[in-house]
Amino acid sequence: MSNNKDEAIPSNFNSEQSLVFVSRGKGEQNKLTFTDLVKATSNFGKENIIGCGSYGLVYKAELPDGFKVAIKKLTSEMCLIDREFSAEIDALSMAHHENLVPLWGYCIQGNSRFLIYSYMENGSLDDWLHNMNDDASSSFLDWPRRLRIAQGAGHGLSYIHDVCKPHIIHRDIKSSNILLDKEFKAYVADFGLSRLILPNKTHVTTELVGTFGYIPPEYGQGWVATLRGDMYSFGVVLLELLTGRRPMLISSKSKELVQWVQEMRSEGKQIDVLDPTLRGTGHEEQMLKVLYRLSVRLLGIEAAAPPFAGAVGLSGKEAAKRLK
Ligand SMILES: Nc1ncnc2c1ncn2[C@@H]1O[C@H](COP(=O)(O)OP(=O)(O)O)[C@@H](O)[C@H]1O
Numbered sequence: 001m002s003n004n005k006d007e008a009i010p011s012n013f014n015s016e017q018s019l020v021f022v023s024r025g026k027g028e029q030n031k032l033t034f035t036d037l038v039k040a041t042s043n044f045g046k047e048n049i050i051g052c053g054s055y056g057l058v059y060k061a062e063l064p065d066g067f068k069v070a071i072k073k074l075t076s077e078m079c080l081i082d083r084e085f086s087a088e089i090d091a092l093s094m095a096h097h098e099n100l101v102p103l104w105g106y107c108i109q110g111n112s113r114f115l116i117y118s119y120m121e122n123g124s125l126d127d128w129l130h131n132m133n134d135d136a137s138s139s140f141l142d143w144p145r146r147l148r149i150a151q152g153a154g155h156g157l158s159y160i161h162d163v164c165k166p167h168i169i170h171r172d173i174k175s176s177n178i179l180l181d182k183e184f185k186a187y188v189a190d191f192g193l194s195r196l197i198l199p200n201k202t203h204v205t206t207e208l209v210g211t212f213g214y215i216p217p218e219y220g221q222g223w224v225a226t227l228r229g230d231m232y233s234f235g236v237v238l239l240e241l242l243t244g245r246r247p248m249l250i251s252s253k254s255k256e257l258v259q260w261v262q263e264m265r266s267e268g269k270q271i272d273v274l275d276p277t278l279r280g281t282g283h284e285e286q287m288l289k290v291l292y293r294l295s296v297r298l299l300g301i302e303a304a305a306p307p308f309a310g311a312v313g314l315s316g317k318e319a320a321k322r323l324k
């Protein structure tokens, strides 16, 4: 990671020509140059960093017209594909849906790649579930809002799986890739990004094509991206919404959230898995319904009794429908 301002801009960059905006019917955006991005991020300064993920740093920028964007600078050590990069980005930029984070453009500067997205005021679901105190989580993330977030993310996922041509497998569904706008509307972020990395050079494989705690157990080390894999990961996100817990429990008897919920259910303690900040709010019945009808099916957890047995291969569309 480099916060050094001199290193932020590659020496051979061409400030006027190298910024590519994808066509989203907003012609006026095309007037921007890379220099505008440099200015809008205080030369990719430390104070503008809003996140650091597996692909690199994310900067907040306010453009001259007041439009806010998030700029993702992909780390150059990642063996990014060169030739197909633009084609891949163009393909991803074709995905337009109200529950997908819009990709506005990209830019190639020497070894650096920048992706430009709409800025999401309320950050990620991961922040709200796991990095806030209980008061903030419970007052802003009550159960109806969590359900709406799940529905929104489900619609976004359903769109890339079922509607987009060609279909897009996300490959890294997790709560930090579900972003929230001012109204807490959910947007799926970063779909298909792992395709920008050379498959035979993924030295930190699991980081790049998925995240621990979200990967179906049967995939093990041989994890390949599939629609079913995305649905499993989405099931884990639903469990996070229901339990308020991280996908990997940090507690002493460290285990995965899925395994813990499974054990609690087999001991008849399913009510105890629900997020304590949501208990006593009158939504328990609906939460348990979601736990059984959806998470369990998506995750393929053995159901204790019918009618919840089987039905592992739920599609994105069905999942979104069932959350209605
Ligand atoms: N479009 C965006 N708007 C606002 N915040 C964002 C945006 N994209 C990313 N972030 C923030 O930056 C963090 C890092 O993002 P990212 O590099 O995608 O890594 P990860 O998805 O692994 O968290 C996110 O968790 C989020 O808090």
Ligand SMILES: [Mg+2]
Binding pocket: 053, 176, 177, 189, 190
């Ligand atoms: Mg992300």
